[in-house]
Amino acid sequence: MFVDKAEIFVKAGKGGDGRVSFRKEKYVPAGGPDGGDGGRGGSVIAIVDEGMRTLMDFRYLKKYIAENGENGMKKKMFGKDAKDLVFKVPPGTVIRDAETGKVLADLLKAGDSAVIARAGKGGRGNVHFKTATRQAPTFAEQGTYGEERNIILELKMLADVGLVGYPNVGKSTFLSATTMAKPKIANYHFTTLTPNLGVVEVIKGKSFVLADIPGLIEGASEGVGLGHEFLRHVERTRLIIHVVDVSGTEGRDPSEDFVKINQELERYSQALTERPQVIAANKIDLLYDREGLDAFVEEMTAKGYKVFPISAATGEGIDALMYYVTECLDTIEPPVIHEVVEAFEDSADLDQTIRYKKIHNLYVVEGLPMERLVYSTDFTDVESLRRFQEILRKSGVIDELRKMGVQDGDSVRVESVEFEFYD
Structure with a gap:
C-alpha cells in the first residue's frame, strides 16, 4: 500500500x-x-x-x-x-x-x-x-x-517530469516504454492508484526521473476522484508531459481533455500553470486517418505547445519526445514549492507581554514571562515563594493589580497557579 x-x-x-x-x-x-x-x-x-x-x-x-x-x-x-x-x-x-x-x-x-x-x-x-x-x-x-x-x-514525489492526463490515456504504458518501471497496465480507468517512478536516459550521462501520476478527472482540485491525494505529486516536477488520447476510441475529444486537466491543475495550484508542458498525442497506432491528429497538433502549436505524436504501445515517436524533454530540463531550475517557517522562534522574537484581565471576581495574569516564572517556582518551599512574590513586585504585576482594584483576600491566578492576594 x-x-x-x-x-x-x-x-x-x-x-x-x-x-x-x-x-x-x-x-x-x-x-x-x-x-x-x-x-x-x-x-x-x-x-x-x-x-x-x-x-x-x-x-x-x-x-x-x-x-x-x-x-x-x-x-x-x-x-x-x-x-x-x-x-x-x-x-x-x-x-x-x-x-x-x-x-x-x-x-x-x-x-x-x-x-x-x-x-x-x-x-x-x-x-x-x-x-x-x-x-x-x-x-x-x-x-x-x-x-x-x-x-x-x-x-511529495521527487520527480523531474510528471505525466498527467485523463485515466486510461496510456500514461502507464508510456512509463514502461521509456523506463525500466513495471507499472500495472490494464484497459480500465484508474489502473494506477499509486504514483510510479522510472528513470529515463536517452542521452548518455543525462538521466531524469519520470513519474506516472494517477489519472485526473474534472473536480480533482476539489478532491473528487483521486483528487488531492495525487495532485500534490505534480508540484515538485520541473516539466509536465501532458498525455492525451488522440485515437478517439473512447469518444473523447483531446482538445477538451487538455483544457479540463489544465483547469484542474490551475485550481489546485496557480504555480502549476507556470510549469513548461509538452504534449504527448498518444495512441496514433489506432488512428484510421490523421485528419483529427493534424487538426489537434495545429491547434496546440498555435497556443505555443510542442506536440509529439506517439504510440506508447509500439514506441513510435517516443525517442524524439524524450530527447526534447532531456534538453529542456537542462534549462529549467527546480521549483521552490514551500516557504518553510522556523519551527521555533528565538526568545527575542517571542511575545514578552504580560496580560491582565478580570473574570467575575478572579484577577488573571498571563504571558510568557509569567509562564516561565511559574515553571521555575517550587510552591512547596517558603523561600521559593518569597522569590516568586519578589519577582511579581519587581515586574510591576502587583502595581497593575492594584490599579485594577484588587483587594486583600481577592483571588488571583498567575497562569495555572491560583492564590489569595494579600499585600
Whole structure:
C-alpha cells in the first residue's frame, strides 16, 4: 500500500529539575548550597532515510514522545541530557503544523533533518540562588516543559517530469516504454492508484526521473476522484508531459481533455500553470486517418505547445519526445514549492507581554514571562515563594493589580497557579 499522508503527535522531553542540596562534609559545618542543574530534555527530530518510500510506518505508530532530562544532583553535578528522539521519513516529505498549516520542514534528500519539537531546558540548582542576604537557598528551578504539537506529514514525489492526463490515456504504458518501471497496465480507468517512478536516459550521462501520476478527472482540485491525494505529486516536477488520447476510441475529444486537466491543475495550484508542458498525442497506432491528429497538433502549436505524436504501445515517436524533454530540463531550475517557517522562534522574537484581565471576581495574569516564572517556582518551599512574590513586585504585576482594584483576600491566578492576594 502506498501511503503519502499521515498525522502524528510529537512531544519533546521536559528538562530535569534543579537540585536543592547543601554540602555536608566533615570539617565543613556550613558548606553552603551545592545543588546541580537539571539536564536538557530530548528534542524530536525528523531525518530523511533514502530507503523509505512511503509513510506507512506512521499509520501504526502515531505518538513520538522524547525522554525527560535527568534531575540535578549533589556536589553541583548536572543531570544528564536526554537523548533526542529521531524518526525517519522518505525523501520529499513536507511537515506541517496541524493547527496552523505552516510548513515546518521540507526534507528533500538523504541527511536532511529538522527539529520538530524542541526540548525543555533544565532547571537551575539552588547553588545559583545564593546571595549576600540569602546564604542557604532552599529552592531550585524546575525544568521547563518540551514543545508538543500535532503534525501532518505529506510525501511529495521527487520527480523531474510528471505525466498527467485523463485515466486510461496510456500514461502507464508510456512509463514502461521509456523506463525500466513495471507499472500495472490494464484497459480500465484508474489502473494506477499509486504514483510510479522510472528513470529515463536517452542521452548518455543525462538521466531524469519520470513519474506516472494517477489519472485526473474534472473536480480533482476539489478532491473528487483521486483528487488531492495525487495532485500534490505534480508540484515538485520541473516539466509536465501532458498525455492525451488522440485515437478517439473512447469518444473523447483531446482538445477538451487538455483544457479540463489544465483547469484542474490551475485550481489546485496557480504555480502549476507556470510549469513548461509538452504534449504527448498518444495512441496514433489506432488512428484510421490523421485528419483529427493534424487538426489537434495545429491547434496546440498555435497556443505555443510542442506536440509529439506517439504510440506508447509500439514506441513510435517516443525517442524524439524524450530527447526534447532531456534538453529542456537542462534549462529549467527546480521549483521552490514551500516557504518553510522556523519551527521555533528565538526568545527575542517571542511575545514578552504580560496580560491582565478580570473574570467575575478572579484577577488573571498571563504571558510568557509569567509562564516561565511559574515553571521555575517550587510552591512547596517558603523561600521559593518569597522569590516568586519578589519577582511579581519587581515586574510591576502587583502595581497593575492594584490599579485594577484588587483587594486583600481577592483571588488571583498567575497562569495555572491560583492564590489569595494579600499585600
